Amino acid sequence: xxxxxxxxxxxxxxxQQQKVTTLGLSRTLDVSEDxxxxxxxxxxxxxxxxxxxxxxxxxxxxxxxxKEREVYAHxxxxxxxxxxxxxxxxxxxxxxxxxxxxxELARRFPQDLKATVFTNSLxxxxxxxxxxxxxxxxxxxxxxxxxxVTVGKDGLDLLAGLRADLCILGARAxxxxxxxxxxxxxxxxxxxxxxxxxxxxxxxxxxxxxxxAQPYIVAEPRKLTTLVTTPGRxxxxxxxxxxxxxxxx
Amino acid sequence: xxxxxxxxxxxxxxxQQQKVTTLGLSRTLDVSEDxxxxxxxxxxxxxxxxxxxxxxxxxxxxxxxxKEREVYAHxxxxxxxxxxxxxxxxxxxxxxxxxxxxxELARRFPQDLKATVFTNSLxxxxxxxxxxxxxxxxxxxxxxxxxxVTVGKDGLDLLAGLRADLCILGARAxxxxxxxxxxxxxxxxxxxxxxxxxxxxxxxxxxxxxxxAQPYIVAEPRKLTTLVTTPGRxxxxxxxxxxxxxxxx
DNA sequence: AATTTTTCCGCAAAAACTTGCATAATTACG
DNA sequence: CGTAATTATGCAAGTTTTTGCGGAAAAATT
Numbered sequence: 001x002x003x004x005x006x007x008x009x010x011x012x013x014x015x016q017q018q019k020v021t022t023l024g025l026s027r028t029l030d031v032s033e034d035x036x037x038x039x040x041x042x043x044x045x046x047x048x049x050x051x052x053x054x055x056x057x058x059x060x061x062x063x064x065x066x067k068e069r070e071v072y073a074h075x076x077x078x079x080x081x082x083x084x085x086x087x088x089x090x091x092x093x094x095x096x097x098x099x100x101x102x103x104e105l106a107r108r109f110p111q112d113l114k115a116t117v118f119t120n121s122l123x124x125x126x127x128x129x130x131x132x133x134x135x136x137x138x139x140x141x142x143x144x145x146x147x148x149v150t151v152g153k154d155g156l157d158l159l160a161g162l163r164a165d166l167c168i169l170g171a172r173a174x175x176x177x178x179x180x181x182x183x184x185x186x187x188x189x190x191x192x193x194x195x196x197x198x199x200x201x202x203x204x205x206x207x208x209x210x211x212x213a214q215p216y217i218v219a220e221p222r223k224l225t226t227l228v229t230t231p232g233r234x235x236x237x238x239x240x241x242x243x244x245x246x247x248x249x
Numbered sequence: 250x251x252x253x254x255x256x257x258x259x260x261x262x263x264x265q266q267q268k269v270t271t272l273g274l275s276r277t278l279d280v281s282e283d284x285x286x287x288x289x290x291x292x293x294x295x296x297x298x299x300x301x302x303x304x305x306x307x308x309x310x311x312x313x314x315x316k317e318r319e320v321y322a323h324x325x326x327x328x329x330x331x332x333x334x335x336x337x338x339x340x341x342x343x344x345x346x347x348x349x350x351x352x353e354l355a356r357r358f359p360q361d362l363k364a365t366v367f368t369n370s371l372x373x374x375x376x377x378x379x380x381x382x383x384x385x386x387x388x389x390x391x392x393x394x395x396x397x398v399t400v401g402k403d404g405l406d407l408l409a410g411l412r413a414d415l416c417i418l419g420a421r422a423x424x425x426x427x428x429x430x431x432x433x434x435x436x437x438x439x440x441x442x443x444x445x446x447x448x449x450x451x452x453x454x455x456x457x458x459x460x461x462a463q464p465y466i467v468a469e470p471r472k473l474t475t476l477v478t479t480p481g482r483x484x485x486x487x488x489x490x491x492x493x494x495x496x497x498x
Numbered sequence: 499a500a501t502t503t504t505t506c507c508g509c510a511a512a513a514a515c516t517t518g519c520a521t522a523a524t525t526a527c528g
Numbered sequence: 529c530g531t532a533a534t535t536a537t538g539c540a541a542g543t544t545t546t547t548g549c550g551g552a553a554a555a556a557t558t
Binding site: 019021052053054055057065067068070071122123125126128129130135136137138139140141142143145148150154155158 | 251252253254260264295296297308371372374375377378379384385386387388389390391392394397399401403404407
């Protein structure tokens with residue numbers, strides 16, 4: 001059996017039952033546990049699953065709540081937020097959507113920054129409200145508890161009449177050909193409106209989100225101005241974006 | 250069973266019934282109590298639950314942070330919130346503004362209540378987002394950092410087109426002749442619009458607020474339907490309200 | 499105060515993982 | 529086609545993680 005077949009089989013099983021065990025795969029695929037471990041490691045490096053002691057679990061485990069997502073890859077998110085924070089300039093009008101990475105950025109806005117921020121994210125707004133130099137404007141609408149953001153027509157209407165300097169998107173998936181994509185249609189709509197309403201587009205993406213894609217397109221790759229991520233511009237994961245002229249930070 | 254599965258199961262159970270016991274989990278998941286204890290500790294370290302003697306509870310229920318302990322008359326506010334919570338009925342469309350008393354009420358919405366809540370308060374919206382039966386709609390606008398509420402034209406416009414069943418106001422001052430009054434002009438405007446948009450008006454007021462008045466009038470005394478407070482209807486502080494036909498709870 | 503329940507601590511066994519290495523399979527190329 | 533290079537696999541030894549247990553400590557209950 002070819003390695004690729006095994007990988008496909010593992011991912012298939014993972015989709016069906018959310019988890020796989022090293023021992024179980026070793027038996028069904030008739031290879032040693034060591035080989036399975038190496039398979040899982042490779043797939044984990046591609047962000048296709050999450051390796052745990054005893055096997056692996058699906059990264060896109062659906063019943064994840066906001067709180068649970070917040071602790072996932074937390075250290076990496078903080079590093080990205082720190083890198084992004086130094087790129088902000090006073091006087092800007094900024095659009096920010098939700099996401100746990102954006103929340104870390106909101107917490108790390110430079111103390112002396114003066115800016116106006118429009119956001120549809122409750123946690124981001126809460127974090128920014130403690131900042132002395134930032135005027136925060138919350139987009140109204142129905143609250144999605146899973147993502148802690150508001151959606152709906154009111155927010156879209158407000159964005160339609162706005163010309164902001166910078167949009168900071170927390171994306172679920174960033175792909176060099178497909179662009180920034182989302183899994184929820186209502187969220188995707190608001191994000192699209194945010195992108196439309198601003199000059200520049202910055203995205204913070206942890207490694208696991210690079211090269212991934214979801215059903216609803218938020219922005220095409222060429223819309224992206226800055227991509228803040230962990231791998232450098234030479235890294236195969238980031239290089240395709242650099243080739244498009246996107247600033248890799 | 251993988252450790253992560255157990256964790257997911259624990260969190261799932263916690264989300265549904267907001268508490269779990271060590272013994273119960275040990276039985277359902279078929280591992281020793283020590284293992285459960287270690288699981289709970291790990292999850293507690295990630296901030297995903299709160300460990301208590303005998304098991305764990307949802308963090309949503311116990312946000313007794315250092316800040317909240319210092320809230321003025323906190324215990325009294327909690328008692329008022331408990332009294333008000335039992336008066337809520339399923340199917341209602343409710344308007345809620347901010348304030349620490351309203352926040353305590355939001356945390357104590359009956360678990361089986363089904364309702365739609367419009368609010369301009371960030372903490373109230375955050376608390377309600379954890380409630381399975383409540384649809385939360387946030388009023389947009391500029392964020393006042395001191396009160397953690399939004400103000401502005403967008404919220405006023407939305408309220409103008411609304412007919413709600415109940416308005417729950419957290420008032421700064423309640424006077425039997427002057428009515429409910431506020432100290433901030435912008436907040437007063439939103440509150441006034443909320444009162445206008447609903448059939449009934451309920452207010453939770455700690456003793457210290459009774460008989461007080463502030464510059465901006467939000468609602469006349471006769472608008473008030475229910476006053477939830479500590480003194481009984483015979484008490485000289487509450488009697489003038491009872492005389493107006495207001496329900497004292 | 500006594501008793502029961504729950505938690506904490508250290509330990510030991512089992513399971514799972516890592517690493518280095520030898521061998522087998524596959525691919526590359528003259 | 530044959531041989532070298534590369535890659536994949538399995539094995540063994542050592543390490544880490546996980547788990548359950550006994551007993552002491554702490555907390556709740558009576």
